[in-house]
Every structure is written in C-alpha cells, then in structure tokens.
Amino acid sequence: MDFFRYQDGELYAESVPVKQLAQTYGTPLYIYSKATLLRHVQAFKEAFAGRDGLVCYAVKANSNLAILQLLSQQNIGFDIVSGGELARVIAAGADPHKVIFSGVGKTEEEIEMALEAGILCFNVESAMELDRINLVAGRMGKVAPISFRINPNVDAHTHPYISTGLKENKFGIPVESALAEYQRAAKMEHVEIVGLDFHIGSQLTEISPYIDAIKALKKLIRQLYAAGIKLHHLDIGGGLGVTYSVEAPPLPNELLNAAYAELEDLFDDVGTLQVVVEPGRSIVANAGIFVYKVEFTKDNLGKKFAIVDAGMNDNIRPSLYGAFMNIITVEENPEADLELYDVVGPVCETGDFQGKNRQLRVRPGDFLAMRGSGAYCSAMASQYNSRPKCAEVLVDGDKVHVIRERETYEDLWAKEKLLEQE
Ligand SMILES: Cc1ncc(COP(=O)(O)O)c(C=O)c1O
Numbered sequence: 511m512d513f514f515r516y517q518d519g520e521l522y523a524e525s526v527p528v529k530q531l532a533q534t535y536g537t538p539l540y541i542y543s544k545a546t547l548l549r550h551v552q553a554f555k556e557a558f559a560g561r562d563g564l565v566c567y568a569v570k571a572n573s574n575l576a577i578l579q580l581l582s583q584q585n586i587g588f589d590i591v592s593g594g595e596l597a598r599v600i601a602a603g604a605d606p607h608k609v610i611f612s613g614v615g616k617t618e619e620e621i622e623m624a625l626e627a628g629i630l631c632f633n634v635e636s637a638m639e640l641d642r643i644n645l646v647a648g649r650m651g652k653v654a655p656i657s658f659r660i661n662p663n664v665d666a667h668t669h670p671y672i673s674t675g676l677k678e679n680k681f682g683i684p685v686e687s688a689l690a691e692y693q694r695a696a697k698m699e700h701v702e703i704v705g706l707d708f709h710i711g712s713q714l715t716e717i718s719p720y721i722d723a724i725k726a727l728k729k730l731i732r733q734l735y736a737a738g739i740k741l742h743h744l745d746i747g748g749g750l751g752v753t754y755s756v757e758a759p760p761l762p763n764e765l766l767n768a769a770y771a772e773l774e775d776l777f778d779d780v781g782t783l784q785v786v787v788e789p790g791r792s793i794v795a796n797a798g799i800f801v802y803k804v805e806f807t808k809d810n811l812g813k814k815f816a817i818v819d820a821g822m823n824d825n826i827r828p829s830l831y832g833a834f835m836n837i838i839t840v841e842e843n844p845e846a847d848l849e850l851y852d853v854v855g856p857v858c859e860t861g862d863f864q865g866k867n868r869q870l871r872v873r874p875g876d877f878l879a880m881r882g883s884g885a886y887c888s889a890m891a892s893q894y895n896s897r898p899k900c901a902e903v904l905v906d907g908d909k910v911h912v913i914r915e916r917e918t919y920e921d922l923w924a925k926e927k928l929l930e931q932e
Pocket residue numbers: 568571589612613674709711712713747748749750788789790791792
C-alpha cells in the first residue's frame with residue numbers, strides 16, 4: 511500500500527490531507543510517513559529470513575533525530591561517516607555496539623569519539639587510516655575493532671557521482687593490496703580484525719554489480735583464511751535503488767537471496783559469516799515527499815516556468831545530479847490548462863530547478879508534491895541565499911509530529927559574530 515495516495519482528487523499522507531499540512535506548517539515542507547519507514551525496515555529484516563544479519567541504516571540519507579530514534583527502536587544498527595552522525599545516533603538512543611563507521615577521512619577526534627562510544631567496527635579505507643586508528647586506540651589503552659572497505663573495481667551502473675566501487679573512486683583499498691593490509695593489521699596491538707566490507711555505489715537498480723563484487727572478494731576471503739585471518743562479518747554495503755520514475759530495482763529479499771546463493775560455497779568452506787547491509791535510500795526515499803507552493807507562473811516567449819517557494823538549497827538532487835524526481839499536484843486541478851513547465855526555485859542560479867519539462871495543471875497558490883524525497887534531500891539542504899532550512903513533519907495515521915521546526919531568520923546568523931566596535 512502506498513501511504514501517499516490520492517483520495518477524492520486530493521493527496522493524502524497516511525490519513526492527513528497534504529494541503530492541510532502545507533497550510534498548517536508552511537512550505538516548503540518535508541512530510542514523512544511513519545508506516546512507510548517501518549515497512550521498509552521490516553522488509554530488510556525479513557530479507558534475512560532468520561539468517562545471521564545486521565541492518566545498519568546509512569545515516570547520511572536522512573539524519574533527522576526523530577527518524578533515527580524511530581529506526582533505533584526497531585533494533586537496527588547505523589552506518590555513520592562522521593563524528594556528527596555518531597553524536598546524532600547516540601542522541602537518538604542507538605546501541606553503539608551496532609554502529610559501523612565508514613568514510614575516507616576519519617580524524618583523530620572522530621576515532622577517539624567512536625572508541626569511547628564502543629562502536630561495532632571501523633570500516634578502514636586506507637593504510638594511513640589503519641595506522642591512525644592503531645595509534646589512537648593505543649593512546650587510549652583500547653583495541654579498535656576494524657574491517658577493511660575493499661574497492662572491488664566493479665561498475666555499479668549508476669550516476670558517476672554516486673559510484674564508489676571503481677578504482678578511480680576515492681573509496682576503499684584495492685583488492686590487490688588487501689591481503690597485505692590485513693596481514694599488517696593482524697600484527698598490530700591495538701586493532702582487532704572483525705570483518706570485510708564493500709559499498710560500490712548508490713541507486714543500484716540491478717543485483718549483478720553486487721554479485722560481481724562478492725565474486726571478486728570471495729577469493730580474497732579464502733586467502734585471508736589460508737593466512738589464519740578469520741572474519742566475523744561480511745558487509746555488502748548499501749546502494750539498493752528506488753523507483754523515481756520507471757526504475758524497477760530489486761527488493762531487499764531478492765538482493766539478499768542472491769548474495770547468500772553466491773556466498774554458499776564460501777560459507778561451506780570457511781563457516782557462515784554474519785552479513786551486514788548499509789541501506790539508506792531504500793529505507794527513507796519513498797517514505798518522504800517534499801511539498802512546495804507555486805508562487806508565480808511565467809511565460810518567456812513560449813517557455814513556461816512554474817516558480818515555486820523551494821530552491822536548490824532545500825533539495826539539490828535535481829541540480830547536482832540532474833536527478834529526475836516525480837512532481838505531482840497536491841490537488842487534482844482539472845480547470846487549469848495542461849502545460850509544459852520547468853519547475854524552478856527562487857535561488858539566483860540558472861541550475862536552480864526541481865524539474866524540467868513537466869506536464870502540469872497549476873495555478874499560483876497551488877501546492878506541488880515531489881515524490882521520493884525522504885533520502886538525500888533534507889539531509890543535503892543548505893542555507894544558500896540566506897534561506898532558512900524548512901520544517902519536517904512525520905505523519906503517523908492521523909497524528910502529525912513536527913520533527914524539525916522551520917528555521918527563523920535569526921537562526922541563520924546564530925553562530926556568527928559582529929565585529930567588536932573600537
Ligand atoms: C559507505 C556507505 N554505506 C551506505 C551508503 C548508503 O547508500 P544508499 O543510500 O544508496 O543505500 C552509502 C552511500 O552511498 C555509503 O557511502
């Protein structure tokens with residue numbers, strides 16, 4: 511069931527009319543459906559079908575505290591990439607023992623924070639990072655659990671900016687140097703090897719790149735075991751795509767069944783490893799819509815624009831990746847003419863658009879809703895053009911929770927200081 515649906519010509523979020531939310535909380539506005547979020551988490555949990563697995567939600571996709579709180583109440587773990595994300599998941603009630611720390615540039619301060627919190631493991635992305643973790647853990651009298659993020663050099667068939675598993679991408683260490691790094695780590699006093707990890711990209715719509723990566727890494731895992739290095743888990747990353755228009759990505763159980771099938775002979779030989787997944791987008795994207803108001807329409811010598819009150823600062827995906835995101839009207843509007851519009855924002859950039867060449871029936875004052883906006887939209891928002899970050903609400907049946915208040919103008923400069931006058 512789709513929890514964002516039309517009823518009598520009007521869009522609803524669960525049991526609440528979206529227009530009512532837009533009028534009450536102001537636009538632009540992010541609206542999330544609790545039931546959709548929970549359903550997606552459940553789909554991942556059930557995909558393990560009783561096998562030993564751990565879902566670690568990738569916080570970067572949507573780091574709203576209430577959303578993290580809801581997710582941690584489902585007893586899942588988290589994939590974090592910064593000290594800020596660690597602070598957030600702890601504030602949201604996460605179990606630190608289910609937190610994994612990815613990212614190519616971990617600072618000493620972040621490593622200290624993570625060791626203090628007692629995370630499940632660091633996904634180490636370079637030789638220098640390994641040295642740094644060993645050093646910091648030694649200084650603190652601790653042993654850091656580590657996994658290496660291996661770059662298997664496979665093509666994820668996705669947008670180049672969100673492909674992470676090719677050798678020209680900055681992520682992970684090459685398969686070719688992995689055995690030597692594991693052997694180096696095995697001799698270190700302040701690290702303990704617990705796993706192996708890959709994450710090859712985001713918005714993957716096929717299973718085959720995951721299987722290519724697993725194939726590439728099975729040989730390495732056998733070499734590790736032959737060298738006496740045992741693992742507790744294998745982390746196959748996140749990246750499962752969602753439907754923005756016509757994509758038909760695999761479901762979590764299809765992905766995991768295919769992964770387990772490919773791993774069967776390995777697990778027969780070395781024993782079963784826990785499988786970890788790091789989904790972000792597939793949990794939150796379609797649990798959210800982004801609602802904005804048409805301020806004006808305009809016709810530049812035949813080119814029509816719908817100028818809305820949301821900018822690239824609020825949702826940068828269309829501008830940054832040329833991402834297509836579906837835009838629908840909040841109320842069906844049979845009396846307005848059907849026209850081809852570029853839906854553009856108020857930010858002073860030609861690249862400030864939410865959608866191009868969209869067939870819409872709109873008039874000034876109408877609300878539009880953008881589907882699939884739960885992931886990498888609010889999370890990537892900025893205050894460019896001194897635009898306050900907008901509000902976010904979570905709908906639970908007929909209840910509405912404000913999970914982020916709209917920023918005020920004063921919030922914009924709250925951390926800035928005027929010069930002292932002499
Ligand atoms: C290390 C890591 N894990 C997980 C994810 C989550 O990816 P997605 O939101 O595509 O599931 C990302 C983002 O691509 C990532 O960089």
